[in-house]
Amino acid sequence: MAAISRKKVNSLIPEGSIEGYERPAVTVDVLIFTIDNNRLKVALIRRGIPPFKGSWALPGGFVHIDESLEEAARREIEEEAGVSDVFLEQLFTFGDPRRDPRTRVITVAYYALVPFDRIALQAATDATEASWFDVDDVPPLAFDHAQILQTAVERLKGKLEYSNVAYALLPLRFRLSELQNVYEVILGQQMDKRNFRKKIISLGVVEPTGKIDSSGAHRPAQLFRFKTHKMVFIK
Amino acid sequence: MAAISRKKVNSLIPEGSIEGYERPAVTVDVLIFTIDNNRLKVALIRRGIPPFKGSWALPGGFVHIDESLEEAARREIEEEAGVSDVFLEQLFTFGDPRRDPRTRVITVAYYALVPFDRIALQAATDATEASWFDVDDVPPLAFDHAQILQTAVERLKGKLEYSNVAYALLPLRFRLSELQNVYEVILGQQMDKRNFRKKIISLGVVEPTGKIDSSGAHRPAQLFRFKTHKMVFIK
DNA sequence: TGAATAGTGTCTTTCAGACAATATGCC
């Protein structure tokens, strides 16, 4: 095979100095998802200043010079939703030169999954400045945030099908019908109960806890747990 | 459901000004893959200046203030490998505060796939400053580039299994045995010829061209093509 | 005719999907 052209071999440090280039601003934006009331919800904030003043937007902020990208994302999530130790994964980096009208801003998007029982811990109630929205019923969003949301939902659908991420949206113990609901809500399609249970059990990702959930005016259900709370690929 | 805490709702523009934060440098690094001699190869360059002077590294460079991330990556690929219109996908953004000893540098990694017949178009031959390496036999790499390479190879394996990306590593027309070789080399396992052909044909992603490849001292082979040269998910 | 690769079919097992009736607890 022919070798590679030698042009620009030193381009990592061009024009003599690392200071030779104008630096963009770098932010993280986070998509905080939860499932509530049989709907996939995302947390949005209302912007108080221009540009897009008054618009809804993803929570986000600048990456501090001494923190990693993931640290910045976790910081935002704790500030916004008051939760830590959530599932967090880098989604994509959006860097169109004109995505922010003020200046060049590159944003690294992360998505987080939070079980609905942990969200309930949040006390503040001020629906005019930060709120949960149905992912397929969001208001017009600032910047390219609608595109970021769409990318995130697609990623989440994919992950659900070939990994155990659903653990991150459920409490420690859950009924199999709750697990099925996570799949139905995110994938947007009904599933056959018998086939779903057969499949999940045969995958070996969950196990019965021995506990019983006797709430509700109907037959009690066995509670299951995920064998691991680390994301692993299945199939 | 309770609403979200209102703390830091305006954190996108904190401390009064978008200039309030020190900006990191932003680079793109590219992994240019090809298959040659039954091996998956990646293009590396040798660094001519500190840090890591003399080390091998991924090609990369600063993102110009007025170009998108993907434009920056394509520019690097054209400069390095002399090819354009290659398959290119964003891999991941690496932003550990200490990944570059000089200053804060956030790098957006992209990977590109190039058919081996297009690489052959490259004329220059200077193996001391830029060269192709077997992905599982690379020299020690600068910065966190070994980690980036590992991430890229994992992604490539995944993509191969549930998409038609293999088109991007093959010439327009190819023998089914060449296609099988792409899978075997990247996934690192031998496959049964009959089952492979049955599978590929039944997926409907390739079609015979009617042409015959009569090179070689053996029975000639039919040449196939991918029906589409856009990445699509299969299965 | 020997070397090298192309091309092809069957059997078995596994997985996916369609489908309905009974069980249990609360009111």
Place this chain on the structure above:
DNA sequence: GGCATATTGTCTGAAAGACACTATTCA
């Protein structure tokens, strides 16, 4: 008893995987 949800098994079709021999060309 009525309501609501939990729990369970069979059949069928499709796909995956194991497996070996013949065909064609060139040297």
